[in-house]
Amino acid sequence: MGPKRAMRGRGRGGERARERSRRRLAAGAAVAVLATLGMALSGCTSDSKNATAAIHAYPSVVAIGDSIMKGHGLNADEAWPALMAQQNGWRLDNLACDGAGFLAIGDDADCGETFAGLVARAVALHPRTIVIEGSSNDVGKSDRDLKSETIKQLAQLRAALPDVQIIGLSTVWNDTAVPAQLADIDQQVRTAVEKVGGRFLEIGQPLSGHTEWMQSDDVHPTAAGQLAIYAAVQTAFRKAGLRA
Known part of the structure; x- marks a missing residue:
């Protein structure tokens, strides 16, 4: 056992x-x-x-404008906002649309809407900075209606994006004499932008007198003309001490 x-x-x-x-x-x-x-x-x-x-x-920037800002007739990377983005390290969404303005409806083949539609699209992107420019497409529209609509659209933009930096730019014309109403459009943009705490930059008329910088339609700048606009905007940013 x-x-x-x-x-x-x-x-x-x-x-x-x-x-x-x-x-x-x-x-x-x-x-x-x-x-x-x-x-x-x-x-x-x-x-x-x-x-x-x-x-x-790399700050995100949305550009709102017309065919000149879009770079009509050129490659997308030749438009002045793309040149700004490359130089300053922006992540850019260029929403600019052929034929569009604060009241003018853009081409059906492009956006088919006014800047109000572009503003709504910009809000959905939640950028750090929005650059919005007056449009020569609004020449001939009622100044009273233009002022009201411009203020309304900027107010909607600010309400939706309370912290976004808003930068307004004066309207670019071609190489010919500038129509008198352009000054009114610029003032409307300035008023609307500053009303919501943004900054307005006067960039002058970089294409004035330079027929060699215009495409055959004498409306849209060539790549050289876009470079001239880029230089004017870049200079205005620097003088104002602005960064995206």
Whole structure:
């Protein structure tokens, strides 16, 4: 009886030892898995932080304007907002539309809406800065209606995006004499922009007298003309101490 009991005792002790060994191995494996998971999560957090930092390093800018701002007849990267974006490190959404204005409806083949529609699209993008320019497409419209609509659209923009930086620009004409109403349009944009706490920049008429900078339609600037507008806007930004 004694030897048998001794053998059973040694058997139980061996089983317990093996069980302890299995538990130690399982615990070690769990620690290894948790450590690996922690490293992976740490890497994800680091990547997320880096991605967020990259987003904030390149401010998002939305441009609202007409065919001159769009770069009609040219490649998209030749338009002056694209040149500004490249020079200043912006993430740009150029919503400018052929034929559009505060009252003028854009071409059906493009946006088919006034700046009000572009403002709504801009709001959905939640940019840091919005650059909005007066449009020669509004020449001939009622000044009273234009003023009312311009103020309304800027107020809607501010209400939807209370923290966005709003920068208004004067209207660009072609190489010929500037119509008198353009001064009224610029004043309306200035009033509306400043009313919502934005900044208005007068950029002059960079295309004036330069027939060589105009496309064959004598309305839209060539790539060289876009460069001239870019230089005027960049200079106005610098003098005003503005950044996106």
